[in-house]
Ligand SMILES: NC(=O)C1=CN([C@@H]2O[C@H](COP(=O)(O)OP(=O)(O)OC[C@H]3O[C@@H](n4cnc5c(N)ncnc54)[C@H](O)[C@@H]3O)[C@@H](O)[C@H]2O)C=CC1
């Protein structure tokens with residue numbers, strides 16, 4: 267198969283869809299890999315690193331899209347990119363379609379086959395292609411939150427760990443999944459007073475076992491959310507309903523009830539965000555303030571630690587890229603129901619139930635779409 271890796275063009279996105287080591291595996295399987303010039307340079311992978319592994323460098327995104335049967339990316343295609351997609355083309359990348367009607371329509375109109383990393387499921391549960399970036403974003407969320415609490419950003423000037431004689435900050439993490447666990451691990455490590463809120467009692471039980479008295483666990487209901495949010499210096503939003511738009515768990519009233527100079531980091535912003543006051547921001551201008559509360563809502567947080575993130579992403583995606591390239595998408599999805607769970611759009615049809623229901627499209631099950 268001809269596999270194309272264009273340079274990412276989302277603002278301040280420095281990751282790339284494939285490492286040189288990943289390109290080497292594809293070439294060893296008999297595939298051709300076309301990489302746009304400088305696609306990996308911000309992550310520390312020069313063009314020569316790809317050519318040394320048998321990949322071919324092309325001088326523009328157009329040339330990569332023209333040459334490829336499968337496009338492997340990191341972020342959802344921007345409008346110039348989905349206009350380049352062809353009806354016979356396979357797209358494998360993060361999509362986050364539920365809160366993004368425009369991109370969904372663009373993919374439908376292109377006629378392409380679009381598989382979203384974030385809805386591929388794991389044989390042992392979980393979301394194996396979302397997890398590595400959730401690990402990165404969870405860890406980064408505490409760094410971002412710490413910076414947001416600094417005076418220079420508009421924060422109250424609070425140090426997460428406090429110092430002897432001055433109490434640590436209160437950090438509330440909403441959602442104790444992969445992002446939440448990595449966030450609370452960093453916050454506990456820095457000495458903050460940490461509370462995690464989840465609707466899964468089993469998950470709260472596991473976290474309680476792991477962290478004991480260093481962590482407060484709270485069941486997710488409106489009353490508990492209200493107190494855990496308004497009492498916190500920093501709130502990290504990390505909920506997910508796979509494939510669907512994030513639930514708006516934190517209302518504007520709760521935000522207004524926080525002390526001025528407090529901060530929120532909405533990691534779930536890529537699925538629309540779980541704070542009513544959230545709107546997407548970029549690494550260039552990551553924060554804004556509502557009711558005195560600093561908001562950080564960057565939709566591609568791992569993009570700022572591109573080298574770590576690109577290794578972690580390719581480690582997870584490569585086995586699936588190889589299945590798609592070796593077998594072709596129809597056979598690969600038929601053989602692997604977990605990979606088939608990633609199929610979001612197939613030749614003009616929406617094949618993910620939550621995306622279809624959030625955006626008012628007709629839902630066509632993946633099995634029916636593949637059989638047609
Ligand atoms: N902004 C960015 O750059 C990035 C964003 N993300 C996003 O972070 C979000 C979280 O991802 P993961 O941690 O991997 O998901 P996950 O599935 O591992 O965890 C989600 C957690 O939310 C909990 N939850 C669901 N409904 C809840 C409710 N009403 N109240 C409290 N908890 C609730 C679940 O029980 C689960 O423990 C996703 O939207 C993901 O796309 C991930 C990576 C990067």
Ligand SMILES: CC(=O)C(=O)O
Pocket residue numbers: 341360362384396399400536565566567568569
């Ligand atoms: C998960 C995602 O959207 C990201 O890593 O940017």
